Amino acid sequence: MPEPAATVPPCLSDLADRLNGRDASEQVSGAASSDPSVLVLGAPATPPPHDLSLGNTRRAFLARASTLSLALPGIGAALAACAPGGSRGGDSTGARNATGGTAGSAQDSLRHHNSDSKLDTTVLKGGRGGSSSATPGATADADRAQYHRYDPTLPALSAERTLQLNWRAVEAPVRIRPDTVVAAWTFEGDVPGPIVHCRVGDTVEFTLTNDVDVPHSMDFHAAQLDPREAFRSVGKGQSVSFTFSPKWAGAFMYHCGTAPVLMHIGSGMYGALIVSPREPLPAAKEFVLVQSEYYLEEPQNGVRVFDYSKMLATMPDLVVFNGRPGQYVKEPIRVKVGDRVRFWVVSAGPTHPSHFHVVGEQFDTVYLGAPPGTPLRGVQTFSVPAGGGMCFELVCDVAGEFPFVNHGFGHGQKGAIGFLVVEP
Ligand SMILES: [Cu+2]
Numbered sequence: 041m042p043e044p045a046a047t048v049p050p051c052l053s054d055l056a057d058r059l060n061g062r063d064a065s066e067q068v069s070g071a072a073s074s075d076p077s078v079l080v081l082g083a084p085a086t087p088p089p090h091d092l093s094l095g096n097t098r099r100a101f102l103a104r105a106s107t108l109s110l111a112l113p114g115i116g117a118a119l120a121a122c123a124p125g126g127s128r129g130g131d132s133t134g135a136r137n138a139t140g141g142t143a144g145s146a147q148d149s150l151r152h153h154n155s156d157s158k159l160d161t162t163v164l165k166g167g168r169g170g171s172s173s174a175t176p177g178a179t180a181d182a183d184r185a186q187y188h189r190y191d192p193t194l195p196a197l198s199a200e201r202t203l204q205l206n207w208r209a210v211e212a213p214v215r216i217r218p219d220t221v222v223a224a225w226t227f228e229g230d231v232p233g234p235i236v237h238c239r240v241g242d243t244v245e246f247t248l249t250n251d252v253d254v255p256h257s258m259d260f261h262a263a264q265l266d267p268r269e270a271f272r273s274v275g276k277g278q279s280v281s282f283t284f285s286p287k288w289a290g291a292f293m294y295h296c297g298t299a300p301v302l303m304h305i306g307s308g309m310y311g312a313l314i315v316s317p318r319e320p321l322p323a324a325k326e327f328v329l330v331q332s333e334y335y336l337e338e339p340q341n342g343v344r345v346f347d348y349s350k351m352l353a354t355m356p357d358l359v360v361f362n363g364r365p366g367q368y369v370k371e372p373i374r375v376k377v378g379d380r381v382r383f384w385v386v387s388a389g390p391t392h393p394s395h396f397h398v399v400g401e402q403f404d405t406v407y408l409g410a411p412p413g414t415p416l417r418g419v420q421t422f423s424v425p426a427g428g429g430m431c432f433e434l435v436c437d438v439a440g441e442f443p444f445v446n447h448g449f450g451h452g453q454k455g456a457i458g459f460l461v462v463e464p
Contacts, residue, residue, distance in 0.1 A: 060108045082300020094148055113268050153373040177211030177252055178223035182343035185215040189371045190230070190362035194314055194326035194384065202243040205236065209248060209256035209296070213259045213343055214308065216364045222336060223345045224308035225254065231363040232388065233294070233311030240289050240318050247281040250274045256304065256451070258298035260285040261427070273298040288410040289317040290428025291328070291384035305390040306335055306351040308363075311430065312386040324433065327373055331387050331394040331424070331446060331456055334358040334365075354391045358455045359446060365455025372441070372459035379436045381460065383444070389426035396432060397421040397447040398460060400440060405433040421447050436462040 082125060192365045213349050214224040214231050227233030227248075248258045255273040263270070263284035270282035286292070295301070296309035312330050335350035336357050350357070358365045375381055387394045397420060406422045408414040411431050416422070439462050446456035 054257060067268035079300055080301055114269045118339050149313050178225065179258055179343045180214060182213035182221040185213040185221050187215040187218050189367055190361055192327040192329060192373060194328050195235055197237055197239060197316065202245060203238055205244065205246045207248050209250045209252060210217040211252050221343045222334065223343050225304060226308050227311060231308040235311065235328050236313040238286065239316050240286055243285050245282060245283045247279050249279040250276055252276060255298050256309065257298045258294060260284065260294045260313060262315055270295045286315040289315045290410050291431060292385050293387065293388055293427055293429060302351050302390050303348055305388060310388040314384045321411055322380055325375045326382045328384045328444050329361045331359065331361055332389065333392055334360065351390065356454060359392065359451035360455045361458055368458025372461040374461045374463060375436055376463050377436055377439050381434050381436060383432040384429065385424050385425050385432060386429040387424040391426055392451060393426055394424045395421055395447040396424060396444055398434060399443040399445065401434050401442050403434050407431040438462065439464045
């Protein structure tokens with residue numbers, strides 16, 4: 041294939057071509073590597089998304105990807121060669137080089153690596169072969185994964201105005217209900233990732249270190265940064281760091297943005313960053329609910345692997361709040377009569393919204409924009425779009441057990457339901 045023009049730095053797909061002496065884009069997708077949609081979405085689905093019979097699962101995707109033979113020894117070179125920032129030597133976005141990275145030269149070479157390439161998820165360990173080895177950390181010791189209720193309580197604000205977050209991208213078996221373990225890709229080992237709470241104007245200093253072979257990245261919706269720099273993917277043992285200061289209050293999603301984003305969000309790499317306004321909102325019991333979907337294969341060896349075909353078909357097996365179907369039915373959220381309750385609701389998707397409703401209650405306030413602006417009064421249900429977040433408030437005048445649900449009941453029935461218990 042032709043050499044890239046001098047002003048157009050090589051990208052990973054170019055390198056794959058050279059390594060293999062063939063057109064990698066044809067092998068993976070048939071898509072042109074210059075297709076902008078590929079940068080985020082990854083390779084178009086093959087076989088067609090409606091065809092669930094041909095094993096177009098995450099495993100199959102990864103297995104096909106591994107046929108590119110990007111073995112580990114080649115990864116450093118591959119990433120080094122993929123330096124689209126080569127012509128722009130500065131750091132114009134606020135992203136800074138990692139402090140926790142492992143290798144100076146490799147780290148430097150990665151500094152401007154933008155691996156928003158359709159091949160991101162194909163940078164896998166080679167040679168291990170087999171479907172279950174694609175994400176060994178996600179399936180190992182699944183029987184030892186302990187179930188725990190994901191605490192929905194909004195963490196208290198820190199007295200510090202600078203948050204330092206040093207997170208790791210790790211594979212982990214996550215027990216999402218007593219009888220179900222999923223082979224997750226995670227931030228910090230759980231699904232969702234940690235809840236973060238800060239104020240408008242606070243400084244968030246973030247570092248992501250990737251512990252696994254599949255490249256990962258971080259995209260904070262509360263940040264305004266050049267995504268090609270700050271949200272770039274990093275390979276195993278590498279880190280990416282950036283700093284931002286949220287401008288707006290609200291419930292903001294964060295997620296891995298490595299292509300295909302559908303696969304990375306769909307496999308568990310998401311969470312919520314809650315930004316409170318500078319002036320405190322009315323005192324309330326505050327909770328965070330992150331709605332998301334699970335698309336799963338049948339269990340093998342006690343663990344269910346994520347199914348990319350189902351993600352593409354957008355027919356989830358489970359729709360859940362905070363990673364576990366119905367967890368707040370068995371272990372409800374409890375408050376007292378007279379309490380104001382504030383739900384910060386994020387729809388992580390990857391595809392579906394949350395039509396948020398509390399049975400037997402009404403929201404006295406839903407903030408359409410950043411709280412405390414644009415309040416809607418007297419709302420029964422409001423939809424939080426995939427990739428969005430909203431703030432819902434109600435006052436508990438009556439004791440009782442109030443289901444909070446996704447009122448799109450095809451999804452409520454699949455696990456997006458819990459109980460708010462109002463005690464006398
Ligand atoms: Cu990822």
